[in-house]
Amino acid sequence: MSIVKLARPEIQALTPYDAAAQVNNTVRLNANESPLSSSIGNFRRPLNRYPEVRPQRLQAALASRFGCRANQLLDTRGSSEAIDLLIRAFCIAGVDNVLTSSPSFEMYRHFAMIQNAENIQVPTLAENDFAVDVDALISACTSNTKVIFVCSPNNPTGASLPRTKLLRLLDARQNLSAVVVDEAYIEYGTEDSAVDLLDQYPNLMILRTLSKALGFAGARCGAVVGSADAIEMLNAVQAPYALATPVVECVEDVMQSAQLALAEQAIAGVIAERERLIAVIRDFPFVKKVWPSEANFFLIRVDDAELVMQRTAEQKVLLRDFGCSLPGCIRISVGSHQDSKRLLGALETLVEDRL
Ligand SMILES: Cc1ncc(COP(=O)(O)O)c(C=O)c1O
Structure with a gap:
């Protein structure tokens, strides 16, 4: 039909x-x-x-x-x-x-x-x-x-x-x-x-x-x-x-144009960066869970999502808070290697606070 x-x-x-x-x-x-x-x-x-x-x-x-x-x-x-x-x-x-x-x-x-x-x-x-x-x-x-x-x-x-x-x-x-x-x-x-x-x-x-x-x-x-x-x-x-x-x-x-081929080549890089970030972020003490992902983002659950959102924003890194539907959960898009550095630096400050 x-x-x-x-x-x-x-x-x-x-x-x-x-x-x-x-x-x-x-x-x-x-x-x-x-x-x-x-x-x-x-x-x-x-x-x-x-x-x-x-x-x-x-x-x-x-x-x-x-x-x-x-x-x-x-x-x-x-x-x-x-x-x-x-x-x-x-x-x-x-x-x-x-x-x-x-x-x-x-x-x-x-x-x-x-x-x-x-x-x-x-x-x-x-x-x-x-x-x-x-x-x-x-x-x-x-x-x-x-x-x-x-x-x-x-x-x-x-x-x-x-x-x-x-x-x-x-x-x-x-x-x-x-x-x-x-x-x-x-x-x-x-x-x-x-x-x-x-x-x-x-x-x-x-x-x-x-x-x-x-x-x-x-x-x-x-x-x-x-x-x-x-x-x-x-x-x-x-x-x-x-x-x-x-x-x-x-x-x-x-x-x-060749631009499309470049974009296709970049996909593998994003996937590799996603897996690298997941492996690093999983080890932060305030991160309770990192879900596997088949996209250019991944979801994490943390102890205090409000604090993580606040601290990353202070460092001018924007993440997406899903607390309304998934308590404690934040979605992180995978950016460039440089972007990841900024993100990890901002997350590091949360660890330093607790030491
Ligand atoms: C699952 C999904 N579908 C569709 C869209 C819409 O994308 P666009 O309108 O840019 O094609 C988005 C955007 O974030 C999305 O996450």
Whole structure:
């Protein structure tokens, strides 16, 4: 069954906004644009003109990168926009719900709230390094569960979802829910992308981003990947001209340049730095637990998280406190070797205090 049948009825009936035609070598008097072309920024396309409604070259390049066909991918303003599009397309406000593991990326809940869709959170198995409890996820589904987000590797725990568990979830929710695998951090992990499962599972959607391992968070570019008909539907929901000309050209250039190869080489360095940091930080006396991670961050539990946050901030090193949902827990992103030095120096001061 096509996943589109699970979407809100009015979204199923929606057709894409009929944007002004864009044809080369024509006099464009159909989009209320200015005739004044500016040389600011030195872009290949004139900035007085709207960007492509859907940038074709960019879409083809991202599809090739993420291993799908061009009609199976919609480029988005970061994968954040894709989360919003999915929830708005599938969830009837006040009726349908979004299922997530907990803890996980908070944006799922945020966008669910905006759509007035309930967010059912199913705890991960804390005693098992926060493994996703797929059986509990399946049991928690109701007849109104339209979207299930699984983040792999998961933010903030760093745990990946093994393929066997994903298959169990996809099988259990065939024809019932969109299962969205958020692969924002996949380049740092050991699991393969779920993209090869697309033809087998029409209910599978995948989120990808350029913001993490590929090093272009500033470009705000990501993608949602899924069956061609689901992508066509999301295309109608997304605003036309979603990606600005400077972004499109920047990402087109990135996809063709040596920069991407450099980013790929840097991934191994980040993983090595993550493992080195974990080994060092584990030995600080105030650190009670360090969880293994398949991402570019890791989670620790400390005696006094408030003090650790305060002391690192004093040293101008910012960490992320997860105390609200995970008492005593702090997430640490892996930066450069120099960044690690600053971090470890700040943590050292806490040890010195106690001597
Ligand atoms: C798991 C996860 N998914 C998606 C995103 C959104 O990233 P972006 O909108 O930059 O693609 C983030 C950002 O931190 C994230 O951690």
